[in-house]
Amino acid sequence: MKRIIQVACLLLILAACKKQTASLENPIDPNTVNIIVQATSTPNVYRFINAQIGKTAVAKWDLGNSSTATGDTVLGKYPFKGDYVVSLTVFNGITAVTKKVNLSLTSDNFDLDPVYGLLTGGAGAAAGKTWVLDSLSDGHVKLINNNSNTPWNKLLKTGKGVYDDELNFKLANKEVVYKNNNSSYCHGGTIDGIAQYRLKELNANWGTTTSATADGGDLQIAYTPNKPIQHWTMQVRNGKHYLQLYDGAFFFFYRGQADVIEYEITSISENEMVVTHYENLPASRASLLWRDVYLVIKKGYVRQ
Structure with a gap:
């Protein structure tokens, strides 16, 4: 009891x-x-x-x-x-x-977000970090919409003013330098009845084009950005990183935008990065969900 x-x-x-x-x-x-x-x-x-x-x-x-x-x-x-x-x-x-x-x-405390360090090399990398197109890999550029997927096979655009281009990102002052050796590549077809729509847009907002050579529906151009040093910003929305480029810089193939172009950082590591640009100009391309995917690598990186 x-x-x-x-x-x-x-x-x-x-x-x-x-x-x-x-x-x-x-x-x-x-x-x-x-x-x-x-x-x-x-x-x-x-x-x-x-x-x-x-x-x-x-x-x-x-x-x-x-x-x-x-x-x-x-x-x-x-x-x-x-x-x-x-x-x-x-x-x-x-x-x-x-x-x-x-x-x-x-x-800011960029140490809290590793993407900043991976993109630029971090605060200790005074020279920044340089990225180039992975031209030796199939699909290093993919042009996608609701109905199609057009990849660039390796070295497809050799001699077209795209594979010698570089983007150097620095954390300090959020600087980026688009080094294109005076030649770039641009979407240049007729859109919504406007001949060479992208070229007109590029000249109006991004830099100066002094000549253009047709390459199928696109253009190899002699191009100089608006400013010798360009800039970038980054936003995190719904857990994804979005990189904005200003002053005439873009990821190697100009596909359109106003005075700032945005890329989703789809994936990033020490030596590789995939960025995706969702086109929103003109409305005809936005409605088809055109997006352009770029596989880039750290300059000097060789795949094993």
């Missing part, structure tokens, strides 16, 4: 210590749902805590940096300076309650 009483007492104690969560009978006051923000020892890394820790169902977070998380305590990493809105959503026993907090960062 004594042992039975002891067990019963233990069960009562455990029941009393059991975590009390929100319920219809005992809802949490929405005004007490808040976010606790803690800086960590790493710049631009913050800890976010559900102020009702242990009292709600699973806490769901939108960290404002294209990332989401669950749990009462989560970490947010912010490689780029700027303003972010962090939101927490919990169930208070009756309904979902969302609270938000603003986070303002005045400096």
Whole structure:
């Protein structure tokens, strides 16, 4: 009998210590749902805590940096300076309650995003990192839409002003230099009834073309970018990196855009990178989901 009483007492104690969560009978006051923000020892890394820790169902977070998380305590990493809105959503026993907090960062911490280092060589690479087309691989350029996939086989465009082109990216000042040895390659067909549409667009927004030689539906051009040193920026959207080029630089085959051209970094490693350009001008090409895929490698890299 004594042992039975002891067990019963233990069960009562455990029941009393059991975590009390929100319920219809005992809802949490929405005004007490808040976010606790803690800086960590790493710049631009913050800890976010559900102020009702242990009292709600699973806490769901939108960290404002294209990332989401669950749990009462989560970490947010912010490689780029700027303003972010962090939101927490919990169930208070009756309904979902969302609270938000603003986070303002005045400096970058590129070490938090390896893509920056892989693209440029990192802060320690004063000379930057140079990329070229992988001309020795089949499919180093693929021109794709809803109905077709046209790859360039290895060395297909030898002597056409494309394989000697280089893009040098630096982390400092986000500089990029498009070295084309005075010759580039450009989409040059008739689009929407406008003869040599891309060439006109290129001259209007990107640089100066002094001559053009037809190569099928495209053009080999004598081209000089608007500025001797061009620039780049990068955005992360829905977990993907998007690289924007300005001032006359592009990935080796001009396929169209206004005064900035954007590429999705589809994959990247120390020696290889795949970038995809989704065409949005003119509307006739955007409607067919034209995208252009480029396989590039670090200059000097030789596949084994």
